[in-house]
Amino acid sequence: MTVVASPSPEPLVRLADIPGRGRAFLASRHIKPGEILLSDSPLLLYPAASAGEASSPFCSHCFRSVRSTPTPCPFCPSVVFCSTRCLSGALSSCHSPSICRALAALPPLPDPELRAQVQFLLAASSLSSTSPANFHRLLSLDGGDATPAQHEAIFLHSLLSPLTGFSLQVTATLIAKDRRNAFGLMEPFRAQDSGERRVRAYGIYPNASFFNHDCLPNACRFDYLDRDGDGNTDIMVRAIHDIPEGREVCLSYFPTNWGYKERQQRLMEDYGFQCICDRCEVEKNWKDEDEDEEDMEEEDEDERLEEMDEEIVENAGDGNDEFPHAYFFVRYVCDQDNCGGTMAPLPPSPQGSPSGLIECNVCGRLRKEDGFGGDDDDDDGDGIMLDQ
Numbered sequence: 001m002t003v004v005a006s007p008s009p010e011p012l013v014r015l016a017d018i019p020g021r022g023r024a025f026l027a028s029r030h031i032k033p034g035e036i037l038l039s040d041s042p043l044l045l046y047p048a049a050s051a052g053e054a055s056s057p058f059c060s061h062c063f064r065s066v067r068s069t070p071t072p073c074p075f076c077p078s079v080v081f082c083s084t085r086c087l088s089g090a091l092s093s094c095h096s097p098s099i100c101r102a103l104a105a106l107p108p109l110p111d112p113e114l115r116a117q118v119q120f121l122l123a124a125s126s127l128s129s130t131s132p133a134n135f136h137r138l139l140s141l142d143g144g145d146a147t148p149a150q151h152e153a154i155f156l157h158s159l160l161s162p163l164t165g166f167s168l169q170v171t172a173t174l175i176a177k178d179r180r181n182a183f184g185l186m187e188p189f190r191a192q193d194s195g196e197r198r199v200r201a202y203g204i205y206p207n208a209s210f211f212n213h214d215c216l217p218n219a220c221r222f223d224y225l226d227r228d229g230d231g232n233t234d235i236m237v238r239a240i241h242d243i244p245e246g247r248e249v250c251l252s253y254f255p256t257n258w259g260y261k262e263r264q265q266r267l268m269e270d271y272g273f274q275c276i277c278d279r280c281e282v283e284k285n286w287k288d289e290d291e292d293e294e295d296m297e298e299e300d301e302d303e304r305l306e307e308m309d310e311e312i313v314e315n316a317g318d319g320n321d322e323f324p325h326a327y328f329f330v331r332y333v334c335d336q337d338n339c340g341g342t343m344a345p346l347p348p349s350p351q352g353s354p355s356g357l358i359e360c361n362v363c364g365r366l367r368k369e370d371g372f373g374g375d376d377d378d379d380d381g382d383g384i385m386l387d388q
């Protein structure tokens with residue numbers, strides 16, 4: 001199925017500085033459901049894990065799934081490419097022979113987060129030499145107060161400075177930028193997989209990085225990593241529902257079905273703020289019987305979804321007073337097994353008529369706007385292509 005999207009010639013969002021929230025995007029006019037607010041190409045991309053560790057093989061240059069025989073890197077064969085073209089592209093950029101030999105010589109790092117940070121710092125180092133202007137843009141993104149004393153920065157600096165040439169301060173600063181701004185590009189969704197979907201690659205997007213977080217977002221981000229043609233690593237942000245002019249446009253930095261405690265913990269640890277959005281103000285008063293018993297970090301996605309559902313049922317009450325955001329979960333959270341993605345309409349036609357279809361940003365399922373499951377589902381598994 002091909003849907004032709006027509007981004008408006010005028011920017012639909014404008015940047016503003018909001019006290020206590022930093023730079024943020026505001027709607028520059030009334031925005032209709034499904035309108036494309038932003039399409040953005042990455043400043044840099046890096047793999048979250050090597051292709052050998054991923055649940056499905058992917059090309060370490062274009063990041064698409066590898067469907068035929070992979071082409072291994074001649075210097076470190078656990079890294080694979082989808083074609084000789086991608087291999088030579090990688091060898092002449094961030095996967096140069098000297099870098100991949102050095103990578104192969106690194107001590108084994110058991111922590112996947114640390115391995116991803118190594119990839120990030122190498123990609124940042126490559127960016128600093130190939131595009132100083134883009135490296136400067138990376139440094140201009142939000143990063144809080146990076147302290148070089150952080151033990152991970154000290155470790156990564158000692159490991160990588162001969163390769164990157166970065167000082168300890170620059171290493172710490174870059175790690176902080178990455179933590180606050182990286183978008184995860186996920187492995188393809190498979191309904192049979194329970195548990196958390198794995199990130200295939202991370203990307204830093206210079207414009208999308210200005211979206212602030214809200215636990216009930218009014219926009220959401222789509223990527224189409226496996227599609228053909230240029231721009232498969234671009235991301236697109238679309239409006240979930242009507243957004244009045246001047247209203248802040250926010251994404252959720254993680255799946256919207258996370259519980260209150262887990263959301264607050266992630267926002268504080270990775271983004272350095274306490275969320276006081278409307279939803280959090282309601283949910284902070286909800287009772288959470290499992291609060292002290294379970295370590296949220298250890299829970300798998302299934303348990304989390306179940307727990308969220310239980311919390312909703314327990315706290316929803318008879319009316320909507322305790323659960324004013326119930327509409328969001330009914331309408332905009334995908335109910336496909338193990339999914340929990342956020343749904344946003346496909347873009348309206350150039351004449352402004354609604355598409356009538358709503359798309360999940362995780363499993364890609366399309367649903368007729370008025371249908372909630374059953375016969376209305378367009379579940380033919382075709383996937384979709386959006387021509388930007």
Ligand SMILES: C[S@@+](CC[C@H](N)C(=O)[O-])C[C@H]1O[C@@H](n2cnc3c(N)ncnc32)[C@H](O)[C@@H]1O
Pocket residue numbers: 020021022023024141142180181209210211212213214270271272273274275276
């Ligand atoms: C990806 S950046 C978003 C753009 C950022 N405001 C800026 O000035 O560049 C993430 C950071 O924005 C801030 N932020 C995002 N959402 C927020 C919110 N709901 N309340 C307060 N600060 C928020 C936090 O400092 C967070 O670490």
